Amino acid sequence: MTGIFLCLTLAMSLVSGTDTDPLLATQELFDLAQSPQPECMVFNFSSGRPAEHHGVKGLEVLFSNVQWPNVTFQAPDPGWRWNEFQGVSVRLYNPGDRPVDVSMRVDNKGADGWQNCNTSSGSVPPHGHYDLQLRFNDGTPEPLWGMRGVPGMPPRGEGARLDLSQITAFQVFLSRPQQEQTLLFERASLFRWNNASATGVPMPFVNRFGQYIHADWPGKVKDETDLRGRADVERKELASRGNLPGRDRFGGWADGPKLGATGWFRTEKVDGKWWMVTPAGSLFLSFGVDCVGTWEQTFVEKRQDWFEWLPGDDDPLKEFYGQGNGAHSMADSIGGKGRTFSFYRANLFRKYGETWPEQWRMSVGPRLKSWGFNTIANWSQDDAAKASEMPYTASTGLQKVPTIEGARGYWAKMMDVYDPAFAAEATRAIAAMTASHASNPLCLGYFVDNELAWEGVNEGVLASKPGQPARTALVEQLLQKYATIELLNSAWGTACASWDSLAAPAKPGAAYQSDMSAYLYHFALRYFTVLRDEIRRCAPNHLYLGCRFAMAPDEAVRACAETADIVSFNLYYREIPAGKWTGPNGFDRPAIVGEFHFGALDRGMFHPGLVRAQSQEDRARCLSHYLESVADHPLFVGCHWFQYVDEPITGRWYDGENYNIGLVDITDTPYPEMTTQASSTLSTIYPRRMKHALDNTP
Secondary structure, three states, rough: OOOOOEEEEEEEEEEEEOOOOOHHHHHHHHOOOOOHHHHHHHHEEEEOOOEEEOOOEEEEEOOOOOOEEEEEEEOOOOOEEEOOOOOOEEEEEEEEOOOOOEEEEEEEEOOOOOEEEEEEHHHHHHOOEEEEEEEHHHHHHHHOOOOOOOOOOEEEEEEOOOOOOOOOOOEOOOOOOOOOOOOOEEEEEEEEEEOOOOOOOOOOOOOOOOOEOOOOOOOOOOOOHHHHHHHHEEEHHHHHHOOOOEEOOOOEEOOOOOOOOOOEEEEEEEEEEEEOOOOOOEEEOEEEEOOOOOOOOOEOOOOHHHHHHOOOOOOHHHHEEEEOOOOOOOOOOOOOEEEEEHHHHHHHHHHHHHHHHHHHHHHHHHHHHHHHHEHHHHHHHOHHHHHOOOOEEEEEOOOOOOEEOOOOOOOOOOEOOOOOHHHHHHHHHHHHHHHOOOOOOEEEEEEEOOOOOOHHHHHHHHEEEEEEHHHHHHHHHHHHHHHOOOHHOOOOOOOOOOOOOOOOOOOOOHHHHHHHHHHHHHHHHHHHHHHHHHHHHHOOOOEEOOOOOOOOOOHHHHHHHHHOOOOOEOOOOOOOOOOOOOOOOOOOEEEEEEEOOOOOOOOOOOOOOOOOOOOOHHHHHHHHHHHHHHHHOOEEEEEEEOOOOOOOOOOOOOOOOOOOOEEOOOOEEEEEHHHHHHHHHHHHHHHHHHHHHHHHHO
């Protein structure tokens, strides 16, 4: 990791929790009134820079705006024995005016951020305290399995099983901060419960509507009559409110400048800022919503006692049972497959009756337009997009390409773009995707793939065996430069006996880094060029929207900008940084955000998602700020909110995500704070962008 690496010596003492122990204040989120009292091991910071902000004392740490700034607490040899405990907590204070998103990592020997470690994350509010916690994955069965967030206790750390007898370090780090951040470390502690198998919540904890039983909040559905009444009220509100004023039929800026009309969406730079242009020639920014669909479902297999109700064989709602097979993660206890249930579809049936598919489908367009959105974005139901008569995006993924065997990635290893199967699969997949969209002017364009593991390419290629096509391409590239293995060894500082034994140097130097950077660029250029050419052949009037970068090496971004019409990123930031991707080291091509969201824990949900807000009101403020930052950035032509509906509180079946990230909740009830703020912000977004562009015109 780059950035600060502050290694501190810790003095440890074992204490028992008492009524006067200040640690109990940090443990209140475990609900001590209903849970066994934790026992704690407290770390007292004995070195570093003490400081005080607003009366709060602690160890002050300044995190630089580099990729992974961190402060690491190193164990003395042979490591800490944490077998007696279930987790670690660090109390932090943020003296600044903005929230600070922060993560923790606990290491065994050989930890590298992927292996031999556990991680967790959270957010420290402005001028506020936060207990950053990680509950160890110690290999014991998780009582509340299949859920990223759980009630009554912090979520288990992500990663493989830890050996708690040999903890080598733990660290607090920031993930790619966009500016310097200061935090005060007040205290760190280990914790445990007397009953290690306690779930932390009374059973059952999910009601018949898929909501949390043991809490109440504004808008919680209490009965079916309430649900049906909401449908009637919303119909009247939508009829009276209508769409945002000043929009053309595509959602473009009807009152703005008019450009050339081609009958298709395109891009153009105006007064120093990129825009999309509607088929009718109006300026357009794509503000959309992902996953507009009804497919969300959760495992009920071997979980029956979690739910106060599930439909019986004579219940019409039994049709919303399903089957999940091949879960990506968090369902090992049932072998990754089992019976599922969709509370969202069941609630739509309760709300609309047997015609719920049609009534839901017809509600989507009026809702989104009244909230200010103008795009049905990725992974949405085709019937919803068609019924809405709104612009939409289409997508596909390449599924049948051999991977780079030495690589690694969260969702999957990176495909080998030098394998002959790559071009063949690109031809097949893009022809299938474009067949039903190529003649539709409402289609903005096409995403191909999502969150690919670009960061694993170089290491994976060098770890692969001879004969891997991507490795062969690397060797050919290096042969052109060095001619002999001896010359390469001299440049890289290696001692490889032959090209077949080519490996990364123990200490990567400038020549190695330059060569592998060039390789990654050519690897990415091949990927994007093949896909662009296929899209041009199959759908010449539509835009190629890129691959939705998550981790985005500069070389891959540069290759995308040289080939795709729009560069797409999934940016779970709090705002789009004003200077990022511009200037001499940037690119001059329009960009779009394929995913972003904010979530909170004040409406019966157990996990806020990837970017935490403090409440629904704060969530709405975060949304507004993000939308405005997109409008102010000269490259960005839109952003797409992930996603339409909250995930099930017991986790989506595929990977256990149970995030508060919907514009509507599991009962199909809109979050009024979010939808009201979206409408307000988006009603002035076009003039804001144009004014900002004119203000910055040389």
